[in-house]
Amino acid sequence: SQQGEEDPQALSIQEGENATMNCSYKTSINNLQWYRQNSGRGLVHLILIRSNEREKHSGRLRVTLDTSKKSSSLLITASRAADTASYFCGAGSARQLTFGSGTQLTVLP
Amino acid sequence: KAGVTQTPRYLIKTRGQQVTLSCSPISGHRSVSWYQQTPGQGLQFLFEYFSETQRNKGNFPGRFSGRQFSNSRSEMNVSTLELGDSALYLCASSSATSNEQFFGPGTRLTVL
Numbered sequence: 184s185q186q187g188e189e190d191p192q193a194l195s196i197q198e199g200e201n202a203t204m205n206c207s208y209k210t211s212i213n214n215l216q217w218y219r220q221n222s223g224r225g226l227v228h229l230i231l232i233r234s235n236e237r238e239k240h241s242g243r244l245r246v247t248l249d250t251s252k253k254s255s256s257l258l259i260t261a262s263r264a265a266d267t268a269s270y271f272c273g274a275g276s277a278r279q280l281t282f283g284s285g286t287q288l289t290v291l292p
Numbered sequence: 293k294a295g296v297t298q299t300p301r302y303l304i305k306t307r308g309q310q311v312t313l314s315c316s317p318i319s320g321h322r323s324v325s326w327y328q329q330t331p332g333q334g335l336q337f338l339f340e341y342f343s344e345t346q347r348n349k350g351n352f353p354g355r356f357s358g359r360q361f362s363n364s365r366s367e368m369n370v371s372t373l374e375l376g377d378s379a380l381y382l383c384a385s386s387s388a389t390s391n392e393q394f395f396g397p398g399t400r401l402t403v404l
Contacts, residue, residue: 223398
């Protein structure tokens, strides 16, 4: 069964707007990682947040983690057409990640 | 630093055959994990190797196996292929000191 579940399943926004995706997981983790995937290619690592962290930033990305609610969110600010992709969260311990079904983000020019 | 590489990128096999996929991790990374991605089941963990030892295993039948060599390169093997084994197979590597997993481009396996 999948541990991480992303919400929404699909999101369509205009270029320049912000995009927020959420992820929930079921069991205890020591880290959560967000990835981007374009058209069935490999996953591109975006950011890792540890279980003892609440928020992390990287460029236009902001990730939050709420371990009490077993949830995380990914915010992409000032979106670009090139951000169009599927986004996955992988909830993990050691080097085993459990993924949800992903959020398909479409950024319209 | 070169990324994770996987060969071959595409593979077509028929039912009953076996297949071997290869993964070369980022230089210096000793952990290699394998995942299967299908439209129906999503991304699922297969197994993880570190220093030639399998440390974790997902819920897959024994037809799926793997190994890791002393140079950290890894192979996974699927025997007696079934139509449902058609998938994108991804490997990821990570260093001994970090949990960040970096993925390769994947091998697209089609079973006819």
